[in-house]
Amino acid sequence: MAQFFSAKSQALFDDVLWLPQAGATTGPTGRPPNSYAILGRQGSVFIDAVYSWTMDAVDQIAHAGLPPTAFVLTHVDVAAKGDAFETIRERYGCPILMHPADVSRPQSARAGVAFMDPRPDGALRSFGIDVIEMPFHTPGSIMLHYPKNRGVLFAGDSAVGPGPRQPQDPPHLERPIVDEGLEDPFKAEWETILAQRLVSSILPLHGTPYVDRGDLGDIARPLTVGAAMDPRLVAEESGDLVAAGVR
Numbered sequence: 001m002a003q004f005f006s007a008k009s010q011a012l013f014d015d016v017l018w019l020p021q022a023g024a025t026t027g028p029t030g031r032p033p034n035s036y037a038i039l040g041r042q043g044s045v046f047i048d049a050v051y052s053w054t055m056d057a058v059d060q061i062a063h064a065g066l067p068p069t070a071f072v073l074t075h076v077d078v079a080a081k082g083d084a085f086e087t088i089r090e091r092y093g094c095p096i097l098m099h100p101a102d103v104s105r106p107q108s109a110r111a112g113v114a115f116m117d118p119r120p121d122g123a124l125r126s127f128g129i130d131v132i133e134m135p136f137h138t139p140g141s142i143m144l145h146y147p148k149n150r151g152v153l154f155a156g157d158s159a160v161g162p163g164p165r166q167p168q169d170p171p172h173l174e175r176p177i178v179d180e181g182l183e184d185p186f187k188a189e190w191e192t193i194l195a196q197r198l199v200s201s202i203l204p205l206h207g208t209p210y211v212d213r214g215d216l217g218d219i220a221r222p223l224t225v226g227a228a229m230d231p232r233l234v235a236e237e238s239g240d241l242v243a244a245g246v247r
Contacts, residue, residue: 002208005024006021006215013212014039015038017037018209019034026163029163029232030165031164033205034048036049037058037061040066040126042227043123044069045070046067046072047072048073050071051082051083052084055084058061067094068092070095071096072118073142075140076102077107096113096115099119099142100115101135129145134158134186136189137157139175145199149201153199153202159220161174166207171208173202173219174228176229202220
C-alpha cells in the first residue's frame with residue numbers, strides 16, 4: 001500500500017526505491033511529486049529527484065557506495081519546480097538530463113543548469129534504461145523503461161495515479177489532459193507500449209506507484225480509453241469528489 005509523505009525511502013524492488021516525500025509541496029489535488037532511484041552495482045540513477053526533500057536520501061545512497069551517475073527529468077515542469085539543482089551541482093557534478101524539446105522552453109531556465117540529452121546518455125545505457133519519447137504533456141516529455149523486475153516504466157506525467165486524497169479502489173491510472181489533436185496519438189502510443197514492451201510496474205510522477213501487478217492491464221486501461229482526468233477533483237474525507245478550491 002502506498003505510503004505518501006514517508007520520511008524514508010521505500011523499496012519497490014531491491015534495486016528501485018521510491019524516495020521520501022516528507023516536506024513535499026503539492027498542488028490542489030494533494031498529490032506530492034514522486035521521485036525514484038535505480039541502484040546499480042557502482043552507482044545510481046535518480047528520476048525526478050531534484051527537490052530539497054529528496055537530498056538526504058540521495059546522500060544516504062551515495063554514502064553507501066552508489067553515487068549518482070545521472071539525474072533524469074521526465075519533463076520541464078520538474079525543472080521549473082525543482083529546488084535542489086545547486087545542491088546537486090555542488091555535491092555530485094553529474095549530468096542532469098532533460099529532452100532538448102523541453103530544454104528550449106523558457107521554464108527550464110529557472111533551474112540554472114546546462115541540461116544534457118537523455119537519449120544518447122551512457123549512464124542510462126549502462127543500466128539498460130530505454131528513453132521513450134512522449135511529446136504530449138509537454139513537447140519533451142519522456143518515460144523511462146527499465147527492463148529488470150519484469151519491466152518497470154517510469155511514466156512521468158504521462159500517467160497519473162490516485163494520491164492520498166483520491167479513492168484508491170478500484171486501482172487505476174488516469175491520462176493527463178493534452179492539447180487538442182494529441183489525444184488519439186497519446187492513446188495510440190500507450191497502446192503500442194503496453195502491447196510491445198514488458199511492463200509489470202508503472203511508476204508515475206504523481207499518485208500511487210503500481211508495482212509488479214498482475215492486473216496492470218485493467219489499471220492502465222484508462223490511459224487508452226475514456227476521458228482524461230479532471231485535475232480539479234479531489235476526494236473529501238467522506239470519499240465524495242468535489243471541485244478543488246471550492247471549499
